[in-house]
Amino acid sequence: MVSLSFTSDTMSHKAVQVAFKKLKENTNLYLNDEEKSALRKAVHYGAYAHEKQIRKSGEPYITHPIAVAAILAEMRVDIDTLIAGVLHDTIEDTEIGFDDLVQEFNVDVANLVEAVTKLDKLKFRNFKEAQAETFVKMLFAMSDDVRVIVIKLADRLHNMRTIAAMSHSGQKRISQETIDVYAPIAERIGLKHMQKELEDHAFKALHPKRYQQIITGAKEIAGNRKKAIEKICKNIEKALLDASMVAEVSGRQKSPYSIYKKIKSKQLTLDEVHDLFGVRIIVQELHQCYLALGVIHNLYPPSENGFKDYIAVPKQNGYQSLHSIVTGPYGLKLEIQIRTENMDQMSEAGVAAHWLYKQKAAQSTASLNKVRNWLGSLLRLQADSGSSLEFYENFKSDLGLDEIYVFTPKGDIVQLPIKSTAxxxxxxxxxxxxxxxxxAVVNGEPATLSKVLETGDTVSIKTTKGLTVTADWLSVVVSSKARTAIRKELKDIKDEDALLLGHRMLDRALDTFGHSFEALDARTIKKVLNHYQLESMDDLLKSFAYGQLLPSIVARKLLPLMKKRKLDKDYQPKEALIIDGTEGSIVNYPHCCFPLPGDEITGYLSPAKGVVIHRSQCVNLLETLKDSPERSVKCQWNVDPSGMFKTKLMVDVINRTGVLANLASLIAAEDVNIVTIDQVDKEGGFSQLNFVVEVESKGHATQLMNRLQRHTEVLNVKRVYHEKNH
Structure with missing residues (x-):
């Protein structure tokens, strides 16, 4: 146990006194005397613990945790959260331990500090992995106690306010992570003001020149439009009073980063950003929001498709407001936001406010339930993702997107990211x-699954049994839930294919050594699994198909001791691995040689791609096997292979009008699917047409080539083996 006197010369430093004064100003209005005393104790305790530490700015380190607590106090958080904010770095950076915090304060404070510490202790191979793991860790911490995340956000906000003291590379790295992880989480839990400030600090550090251009340009435009905005506010206030409504009307301006995002996404100049300024109207009662909207639309004409009702259908973070873009005097476009006082508080403090006091027995609100549902859906997505990086990349695109609201045939509302499809x-x-x-059926009309939906659409889905998910589906969806589900199903299909193929590969290897899968004993299997650090026989079988382990080597280890002693060093399988086209995605057919049934083939066990089937004389295969001959797999086609296989045909033609269309029609007439077409014009009125087509076999390809060769404008046809492109 660490013994502290709670006195520190650090407390007399001017910067510390300024920070502490700010904290007291922010807490005086809502803390009672006992809580103020506890907070004062925490500040002195933290100052003593961090006494020998200095920030990169040269100030005593304790100025940072005090400033973090001051940020938290602006949200009127509970006393335990404030104390944890002051002490959030003690466990990580000082000799203070969990038990010390329990003894001096309480378990709640100690748990909060320890949880924040765990978020900072992660080490990663690269920045992308660090971002992904940070996001996932924050997600789990938030699902347990959102106060941990609020402390971490306040910590990051103060670091961003003082980021100038960091190195240039450090500023870039921290700012990018702030944009990608911290600001979106602040937005999702409703801390809008914190999100905006985090984004603006990060934007300034990442793009200082662009930031300054927007600040300067917006200031000039504001000067020109200031009187117009003031006049609009007065007109609205008067019109509302005439309608017997007392309301708070104020002008507002888009944040620099919001302006930058709009300029970038819409390819605009700063002058073309029409909603640079807006008006916010705060009314007293819910029904007055809609009454006020009617008054506004009588004053200024609304823009088509410029209305959003976030009161009837709140955002996932609980945000509620009416938004309407109108045309004011002089053709000035501006966004009007109308909300009640409670809604305004929610937009600033966020749904997090419900958790900050940790009133677990309090009645849940609809907004709180929305965020809990959101967190629950994220945790389910994370569980279904292959890794934290995959989950983060899937979900990151959802974080910054606006939502659309569509309906089921029964009238239920479904919330989706903008640009979502059926x-x-x-x-x-x-x-x-x-x-x-x-x-799909959208608004009563038949539609494809790639149909992009809009708010207000009514959608129903037609289903059928026996469908197999393909990788092409990923190009049709935008939501993280759909992408994660498709990827998981693709992985399940691939694992199933790998299991079957791996079983065949091991059977073949054991048979070569005069043994069989059925004759393996459990003790030997367990020993081999432990050797390769695998959980089960299924994992071992899949590792063969994925090219991670060689069946010939593993088969030797699985043999009884007496058989091992009799083995020759050279491994020559008795039988070839039969390929029939039904192996699924686990068997790959490379574009260097486009092997077809009828070609002599050899497999290569690629650690990256699994089993790769080449023509036996493929130059790429022969070069690869020089370094890894043990990865060669003797293969042959099944007598009656299934499926379609790609091949490439190069067709030299006389370049006449319509020749490409004629040949494409000829190929289609042979019931052959064209995958790609490429045309290269040559001198003398000739062209080279390259077709990648799907055929059943070498014989089928030859038949098609003969048919093409008979065409009057075709000079020559041949199969192409791009052996250097693999």
């Missing part, structure tokens, strides 16, 4: 609906 809707209803969806 397939996103299907997965939002249920994963099983998405994986069996074949088409």
């Amino acid at each position: 397939m996103d809707f299907a997965y939002a209803i249920h994963t099983s609906v998405g994986s069996h969806a074949v088409s």
Whole structure:
């Protein structure tokens, strides 16, 4: 146990006194005397613990945790959260331990400080992985106690306010993480003011010149439009009074980063950003929001598609307000926001405010439930993702997106990211609906699953049994839920394919050594699994198909001792691995040689791609096997292979009008699917047409080539082996 006197010369430093004064100003209005005394004790305790530490700015380190607590106090958080804010770095950076905090304060404070510390202790291979893991850790901490995240956000906000003291590379790294992780989380839990400030500090550090251009340009425009905005506010206030409504009307300006995002996404100049300024109206009662909207629209004409009702359908973070873009005097476009006082407080303090006092027995609100549901859906997505990085990359695009609201045929509202498709809707209803969806009906009209939806659409999905998910589906969806579900199903299919192929590969290897899978004993299997650090026989079998382990080597280890002693060093399998086209995504056919049934083939066990089937004389294969001959797999086609296989045909033609269309029609008439077409014009009125087509076999390809060769404008046809491109 650490013994502290609670006295420190640090407390007399001018910067510390200024920081402490700010904290007291922010807490005087809502803390009682006992809580003020506890906070004072925490500040002195922290000052003593951090006494020998100095910030990069040269100030005593304790100025940072005190400033973090002052930021938290602006949200009127409870006393335990304030104390944890003051002490959030003690466990990590000083000799103070968890038990010390319990003894001097309480378990709640100690738990909060320890939880914040855990977020900072992670070490990663690279920045992207660090971002992903940070996001996932914050997600889990938030699901347990959102105060941990609020402390961490306040910590990051103060670091961003003082980021100039960091190195240039450090500023860039921290700012990018702030934009990608911290600001979106602040937005999602409703801390709008914190989100905006985090974004603006990060934007300034990442793009200082662009930031200054926007600040200067917006200031000039503000000077020109200031009187117009003031006049609009007075007109609105008077019109509302005439309608017997007392309201607070104020002008506002878009934040620099919001302006930058709009300029970038819409390809605009600063002068073309029409909603640079807006008006916020705070009324007393809910029904007055809609009455006020009518008054505004009588004053200034609304823009088409410029109205959003976030009161009837709140955002996922609980945000509620009416938004309407109107045209004011002089053709000035501006956004009007109308909300009640409670809604305004929610937009500033966020749903997090419900948790900050940790009133667990308090009645849940609709907004609180929305965020809890959001957190629950995220945790389910994370569980279904292959890794934290995959989950983060999937979900990151959702974080900054606006939402659309569509309806089921029964009238239920479904919230989706903007630009979502009918397939996103299907997965939002249920994963099983998405994986069996074949088409949609949007507003009573038949539609494809790639149909982009808009707010107000009514959508139903038609399903069928027997569908197999393909990687192409990923290009149709935008929501993280759909992407995660599709990727998971693709992985499950691939794992199943790998299991079957791996079993065949091990059977073949054991047979070469005069042994069989059925004759393996449990003790030997367990020993081999432990050697390769695998959990089960299924994992071992899949590792063969994925090219991670060689079946010939593992088979030797699985043999009884007496058989091992009799083995020759050279491994020559008795039988070839039979390839019939039904192995699924686990077997790859490379574009260097486009092997077809009928070609002599050899497999290569690639650690990255699994089993790769080449033509036996493929130059790429022969070069690869020089360094890894043990990864060669003797293969042959099944007598009656299934499926379609790609091949490339190079067709030299006389360049005449319509020749490409004629040949494409000829190929289609042979029931052959064209995957890609490429045309290269040559001198003398000739062209080279390159077709990648899907055929059943080498014989089928030869038949098609003969048919093309008979065309009057075709000079020559041949199969192409791009052996250097693999």
